[in-house]
Amino acid sequence: MTALEELTKPADTLTNPHIERWKEKDGKVIGYYCTYVPEEIIHAAGMLPYRMRATGSTNSELGDLYASHLTCTFCRHSLDQAMRGEYKFLDGLVALFSCDHIRRMFDAWRYGKIDLPHSPFYLRCLSVPFKVDAPAVEWMAGELDRFRRSLEDHFQVTITNEALRQSIKTCNEKRRLLRSLYELRKKEAPPVTGAEALAIVIAGSSMPVEEFNQLLKQMLGELEGRDGFSDYRARLLLAGGELENPAYIRLIEELGGLVVTDFLCFGVRDFWDLVEEDSEPIAALAKRYIQRVSCPRMIDHPRRDKFVRDLVKEFKVDGVIIQRLKFCDNWGCEGTMTQWEAKKDGIPCMMLEREYLMSAVGQMRTRVQAFLETIRR
Amino acid sequence: MTEKAEKYKLHRGLYDLLKGITQPGMMKMMADWLGAVFSAVDEGKPILFNQFTVFSELMVALDIVPLPPELWQSSQLNVDANACCESIDAAEEAGIHPELCSANKAIIGDIMLDKIPPPSMVVLPTFPCDNSKITYQAVAHLTGAPTYFLDCPYWMDEGEAMDYWVNQYKGLISFLEKHSEKKLDYDRLKEVAEESNRCLDYWLEGLELLKLKPLPLNGPFASGYLAGLTALGTPAATEAVKASLDELRSRVDKGETAVPEEKTRVIWFYYPVFWDAGLGDWMAQMGAVTASGLVGYFNVEPIDTSTPESTIRGLARRALDTPMGRQGRGASDLWIDDCLRAVEEWKGDCVILAGHPGCKWLMGCYGLFRDIARERGIPVLLWDVDLFDPRPCSGEESRARIEPFLNTIMAR
Numbered sequence: 001m002t003a004l005e006e007l008t009k010p011a012d013t014l015t016n017p018h019i020e021r022w023k024e025k026d027g028k029v030i031g032y033y034c035t036y037v038p039e040e041i042i043h044a045a046g047m048l049p050y051r052m053r054a055t056g057s058t059n060s061e062l063g064d065l066y067a068s069h070l071t072c073t074f075c076r077h078s079l080d081q082a083m084r085g086e087y088k089f090l091d092g093l094v095a096l097f098s099c100d101h102i103r104r105m106f107d108a109w110r111y112g113k114i115d116l117p118h119s120p121f122y123l124r125c126l127s128v129p130f131k132v133d134a135p136a137v138e139w140m141a142g143e144l145d146r147f148r149r150s151l152e153d154h155f156q157v158t159i160t161n162e163a164l165r166q167s168i169k170t171c172n173e174k175r176r177l178l179r180s181l182y183e184l185r186k187k188e189a190p191p192v193t194g195a196e197a198l199a200i201v202i203a204g205s206s207m208p209v210e211e212f213n214q215l216l217k218q219m220l221g222e223l224e225g226r227d228g229f230s231d232y233r234a235r236l237l238l239a240g241g242e243l244e245n246p247a248y249i250r251l252i253e254e255l256g257g258l259v260v261t262d263f264l265c266f267g268v269r270d271f272w273d274l275v276e277e278d279s280e281p282i283a284a285l286a287k288r289y290i291q292r293v294s295c296p297r298m299i300d301h302p303r304r305d306k307f308v309r310d311l312v313k314e315f316k317v318d319g320v321i322i323q324r325l326k327f328c329d330n331w332g333c334e335g336t337m338t339q340w341e342a343k344k345d346g347i348p349c350m351m352l353e354r355e356y357l358m359s360a361v362g363q364m365r366t367r368v369q370a371f372l373e374t375i376r377r
Numbered sequence: 378m379t380e381k382a383e384k385y386k387l388h389r390g391l392y393d394l395l396k397g398i399t400q401p402g403m404m405k406m407m408a409d410w411l412g413a414v415f416s417a418v419d420e421g422k423p424i425l426f427n428q429f430t431v432f433s434e435l436m437v438a439l440d441i442v443p444l445p446p447e448l449w450q451s452s453q454l455n456v457d458a459n460a461c462c463e464s465i466d467a468a469e470e471a472g473i474h475p476e477l478c479s480a481n482k483a484i485i486g487d488i489m490l491d492k493i494p495p496p497s498m499v500v501l502p503t504f505p506c507d508n509s510k511i512t513y514q515a516v517a518h519l520t521g522a523p524t525y526f527l528d529c530p531y532w533m534d535e536g537e538a539m540d541y542w543v544n545q546y547k548g549l550i551s552f553l554e555k556h557s558e559k560k561l562d563y564d565r566l567k568e569v570a571e572e573s574n575r576c577l578d579y580w581l582e583g584l585e586l587l588k589l590k591p592l593p594l595n596g597p598f599a600s601g602y603l604a605g606l607t608a609l610g611t612p613a614a615t616e617a618v619k620a621s622l623d624e625l626r627s628r629v630d631k632g633e634t635a636v637p638e639e640k641t642r643v644i645w646f647y648y649p650v651f652w653d654a655g656l657g658d659w660m661a662q663m664g665a666v667t668a669s670g671l672v673g674y675f676n677v678e679p680i681d682t683s684t685p686e687s688t689i690r691g692l693a694r695r696a697l698d699t700p701m702g703r704q705g706r707g708a709s710d711l712w713i714d715d716c717l718r719a720v721e722e723w724k725g726d727c728v729i730l731a732g733h734p735g736c737k738w739l740m741g742c743y744g745l746f747r748d749i750a751r752e753r754g755i756p757v758l759l760w761d762v763d764l765f766d767p768r769p770c771s772g773e774e775s776r777a778r779i780e781p782f783l784n785t786i787m788a789r
């Protein structure tokens with residue numbers, strides 16, 4: 001199996017052999033719902049940070065007991081998975097007020113509506129600021145210190161500054177490698193598809209980071225001998241919130257659009273910015289996580305807008321597709337503002353609403369086809 | 378009609394209807410607020426958008442005219458139930474997703490259609506919801522108005538979290554000073570805070586009187602909230618809330634009750650259906666009185682005005698507890714606990730919730746609340762109705778949902 005094949009497999013399932021091996025060695029796994037949770041602190045505690053997905057869910061009838069009909073379907077499916085015991089490989093869960101949907105789903109965990117694998121199960125909701133200024137960074141540093149201490153207390157471990165520094169280096173290496181992968185996507189004939197890239201980023205939060213880094217290095221070597229994709233009709237940037245299904249991008253790419261970059265949380269927002277390695281580690285983490293390229297939960301629209309424009313130029317993007325889970329208010333308004341700006345700049349831009357499970361595929365195909373027609377590259 | 382008078386004509390019409398009122402109370406308070414807004418528009422004075430959880434004391438102290446956009450929306454619904462529809466449609470046509478809170482869509486649409494006076498400044502906290510945070514980023518994008526967000530920690534405590542919040546409030550003062558080009562006079566702020574305390578005393582006494590059974594007057598004690606958004610800290614607002622309280626006291630003294638026979642007491646722990654003002658009276662005709670609602674609910678301590686620091690801290694603390702702000706800023710517990718408290722203290726027999734489709738944070742509490750309500754034997758009705766738009770669920774449809782629910786309870 002090539003490294004690329006190995007790295008694109010974890011996205012297909014909730015857990016995978018890497019996690020199973022980790023658990024066999026009595027390793028702890030901590031789930032987290034949002035890229036604003038610093039994986040370095042979990043890693044420095046000797047645990048495996050796992051970004052939550054609902055992969056494999058086919059319905060949400062149990063989740064619907066506590067999620068409302070206005071809750072996005074990712075949260076409904078994830079809650080359903082939790083209530084069915086599909087996350088029993090977890091030893092703890094960390095969330096934050098990412099959005100109204102996530103915070104209410106987390107409340108169902110807090111209120112004991114989930115069949116937990118352990119008692120006491122580690123549950124924490126971080127108080128992450130919405131602003132990106134210096135006081136917010138300072139608050140975040142305090143919050144991360146509290147997070148660190150709560151992990152230490154619950155699991156009876158010590159998280160030293162030295163361990164944090166090492167974890168920062170390891171996670172930064174992951175980020176650098178992913179950026180190297182994205183650099184390749186700037187080529188006229190990128191060696192990976194958007195669907196593959198999404199799967200690779202997902203793998204980065206679904207296995208021990210050291211194993212991921214090794215595989216990613218190997219894969220970057222393999223890609224040197226791979227023919228690039230050049231038979232596309234348009235180079236696309238895919239923006240939006242939660243997206244964990246490479247098949248969604250595959251559908252776009254089957255129609256001739258090649259996703260060459262993204263503005264996704266399983267994407268550039270997760271890894272674009274590095275953590276300073278020579279500073280006090282908690283302060284460095286706080287700065288990075290608050291001032292990184294932001295998601296629309298943050299009060300930071302102008303900077304996001306500029307970042308997307310820059311991506312469009314750097315990756316020679318012909319058109320932007322914004323995918324949005326129905327009921328997501330953050331991406332509803334943010335996506336519309338992106339459309340307004342793209343129109344001013346003459347960049348073709350389209351918003352696609354979707355549900356967690358692939359549905360209305362025919363309608364989506366028609367819309368993507370029509371969008372690609374308008375680009376007329 | 379001049380061009381200026383033609384603009385905002387629905388609100389100007391409402392103002393014309395109300396401006397002759399001299400008797401203190403909610404109607405006069407509304408007239409005074411609209412009058413201040415139109416004076417500012419006509420004279421080119423700055424207007425501040427204060428989101429619906431931001432009370433007015435700092436604006437009063439700095440003599441800045443507050444314009445809560447959500448109040449702008451809801452007030453016009455008293456004149457025309459469909460008044461928000463054009464702006465809601467305009468926002469959707471511009472690409473805004475239909476599931477956004479209709480009040481927020483109407484604000485965006487109003488700005489696009491020039492149906493709301495443009496703001497010179499915008500202020501809001503990061504609660505209660507995603508709708509608000511992202512809508513006001515769009516408002517900033519559309520208007521270019523400087524915008525200040527009060528960043529609220531998710532878990533509040535008396536230590537670092539409160540300190541962070543108080544510093545946010547101090548940042549707001551600097552923001553207002555900078556953009557109004559005025560300097561805050563702390564003696565004036567002390568006066569305003571003390572006036573606010575007096576007003577709050579009346580408000581809280583009003584809430585207490587609504588605990589009486591049978592209920593002396595139907596509906597939540599809403600005048601304090603209107604004061605909070607438009608003029609809290611002015612003697613006029615205090616006088617208006619006192620007038621509402623005096624009416625209530627007088628009814629209690631005379632033994633007057635909201636309905637001849639009180640059959641059931643409703644806790645309406647959300648906002649009312651703004652375009653359906655007759656709904657509460659219709660319920661009352663069935664013998665179902667509304668003893669408590671989110672609009673009137675307030676649970677605060679007086680502001681300690683002994684020093685500028687204590688005054689600011691008191692105002693900041695109070696800003697955490699405004700209706701819906703208090704319940705929406707953190708975990709589900711905040712809304713659930715307050716709703717249960719309302720049921721207990723206001724002696725509710727049931728809870729009715731208007732399921733506003735934009736309100737994901739509150740609807741997300743419902744499943745947990747339903748379990749607790751079942752355990753405690755509290756009947757709950759939730760149905761989908763848009764508070765700012767009568768098209769998704771009409772008044773007749775709402776009544777068709779409420780009537781059998783109330784009949785079942787009253788037959789017990």
